[in-house]
Ligand code: SF4
C-alpha cells in the first residue's frame with residue numbers, strides 16, 4: 001500500500017455520464033432558477049480536460065478462488081488501514097467467513113472481527129464434512145439495488161463499473177443499506193453517510209491493485225479489467241467455473257467466485 | 266457491558282458483520298404508523314362525501330383536520346432519523362427517479378398541497394368569511410387571512426366551492442391510496458429482504474391504514490364529544506363501528522393470505538422467518554398484532570355493532586356499546602402500531618445470510634429513542650387541538666348564509 005493514511009476515496013467521485021444526463025433531463029422539468037447553479041457546476045466539471053485515465057476503457061471486477069483462501073484475514077485488515085474504515089465497533093468493507101459443514105448437514109458460519117487476526121481453530125465436537133473460508137465484499141453489482149433506491153443519487157455506478165457513494169451528497173437515510181442483499185454497506189458513524197468497498201478506486205484508477213488483493217499471500221483474490229482479454233481476471237474467468245452470490249436476485253455481481261459452495265449466501 | 270458485546274451475545278446463528286447495527290429504528294416505525302392514520306382518516310372523510318353517508322357526517326371535518334395534523338407531523342419522524350437532515354431537500358432538487366423513496370417525497374407534497382389543504386380550504390371558506398364578520402382580534406385576522414381574500418359568498422361561488430370540493434375528493438381517494446400504498450412499496454420493493462419483499466405489502470399497508478384511520482376517528486369523535494359535554498351521536502358511532510368491522514375483516518384476510526402464501530411457497534427464507542416469528546416477534550406479532558389487535562376487536566365489533574345484525578348480535582345498551590367500541594378502537598391502535606413494528610423492526614432482526622437473528626435495543630433518550638417517538642405520537646394531537654381552535658369542525662359552529670338564494 002502506498003499511502004495508508006489516505007482518506008476515504010468516496011469524497012471526490014467522478015461525475016458519471018448517467019448522472020450528467022439525468023441532471024439535464026431533470027432540468028427540463030424543474031424550476032430552472034433553482035437548478036441553474038447546480039447544472040453549470042456539473043458542466044464545468046465535465047468540461048475539465050481528461051487526464052490519462054479514461055473510465056470508458058475499463059470495467060472492473062474481482063475473482064475469488066475460495067479454495068485458495070486460508071482465512072488469515074490480512075485483506076480485511078489491509079482494507080481497514082487503506083480506507084480508514086472504523087475499527088470499532090463492527091464495520092467492514094470486506095470480511096472473511098468460515099464455513100464448517102458437519103456430516104449431519106448442519107452448517108456453522110462465523111466471522112470473528114471480520115476475520116481480522118485469523119481464525120482460532122475450535123476442537124470440533126462432531127464429524128466435519130467440509131470446511132472453507134469465503135472472503136466477502138461489495139459485489140459491485142451490474143444492476144445494483146443500492147443505486148436504484150438512493151433517493152438523491154448519492155450512490156452511483158461509475159463507467160468503469162464501480163459503485164461509489166458521494167459523501168457530500170448522501171443524506172444518511174440508509175435505504176441503500178437495507179437494499180443491499182449482501183450486507184456490504186454500513187453507515188460511517190463519523191460522517192453519518194453510507195460507506196462501502198470502492199475496489200480501492202483511488203488506487204485502481206492509478207493502475208495499482210486494491211489493498212486486499214495486494215496483501216493476499218495466496219493469491220486468492222484476483223483483480224482485473226473485464227474489458228481487457230489478457231487481464232488476470234479475464235484469465236480467471238476463462239479457466240474456472242464461476243459462481244456469483246445470490247444470483248436469483250438478479251443483481252449481476254462482478255465479484256466472481258471459483259469453487260463456491262452451495263451453502264454460501 | 267460494552268454495547269457491542271451485549272448485542273453480539275444476543276445474536277443467534279450467523280449475521281453479516283455489518284448487520285450488528287440495526288439501521289431503521291423506532292422513528293421509522295412511527296412514520297408509517299402516522300401516514301397510515303392520515304390515509305385512513307382521509308379515506309373515511311371521502312367515503313362520507315362521495316357516498317353521502319349521512320350518519321357519519323359529524324366526523325367529516327374532524328377527519329379532515331385529523332388527517333392534516335398527522336400529515337404535518339409524519340415527515341418529522343423521517344427527518345429526525347436521517348444522518349443529514351439538512352440535506353433532505355436534495356430529494357426535491359435532484360431526485361433519483363428510480364428511487365421509491367424519492368418519488369414518495371412528491372406523492373407526499375402532492376397530497377398535502379393539492380388534496381388536503383385545498384379540500385379543507387374549500388370546505389371552510391364560507392364559514393371562515395362568516396366567522397370573521399362576527400369576530401374580533403387575532404382569530405378574526407387569522408380567518409380573514411385564511412380565506413386568501415376570497416370572500417365572495419354569492420350562491421354561484423358557493424356552488425363552485427361544493428363542486429370543486431367534490432372533485433378534489435375524487436382525486437383525493439386515489440391519492441390517499443397512493444400515499445400509503447407507496448409507504449408499503451418502500452418496504453415491499455426491497456428484494457434483498459424476504460420479510461418485506463412482497464407485492465401484497467402495499468395492499469396490506471393500505472387496508473391496515475384504513476382500519477387505523479377509522480378506529481382513530483371513532484376514538485377522537487367519542488372523546489371530543491364527551492369532553493365538550495355533548496350527547497354522543499349513537500347512529501354515527503354504530504356506523505363507524507360497522508365500517509371498522511368490515512375494514513378489519515378485509516385487512517385480516519389479506520394478512521392471512523400473505524401468511525399462507527409464504528408458508529405454502531416455503532422459499533429458502535421460510536426457516537429463518539418462522540424462527541423470527543416464534544422467537545423475536547412472538548409478543549409483538551402473535552399476541553399484540555394478531556390476537557389483541559385483530560381477533561379480539563373482530564369478535565367485539567362483530568357481536569356488538571350493527572355490522573352483522575341490525576341491532577347487533579348481542580343487543581347491548583348504548584352506554585356499554587360505545588365503551589366497547591372505544592375499547593376495540595384502542596386495541597386496534599395497539600395492533601396497528603405492532604404491525605408497523607413487526608414490518609420495520611422485524612424485517613431487520615434476521616440476517617440476510619438467512620442464518621441468524623439479532624436484537625433491537627431500544628434507547629430511552631436520544632433522537633432515535635423512546636422519548637422522541639412518544640413525543641411524535643403526541644404531537645399530532647396537539648396540532649389537532651390548535652387546528653380545532655382555528656377551524657372548529659363541530660356542526661353547531663357551521664354558519665349559514667342568510668340570503669334566500671343560499672342553501
Ligand atoms: S453488493 Fe450491495 S453495495 Fe455492492 S453494489 Fe451490490 S447492492 Fe450495492
Ligand code: SF4
Nearest residue numbers: 150170171173174176
Ligand atoms: S444512505 Fe446515502 S447513499 Fe444510501 S440511499 Fe440514503 S442518501 Fe443514498
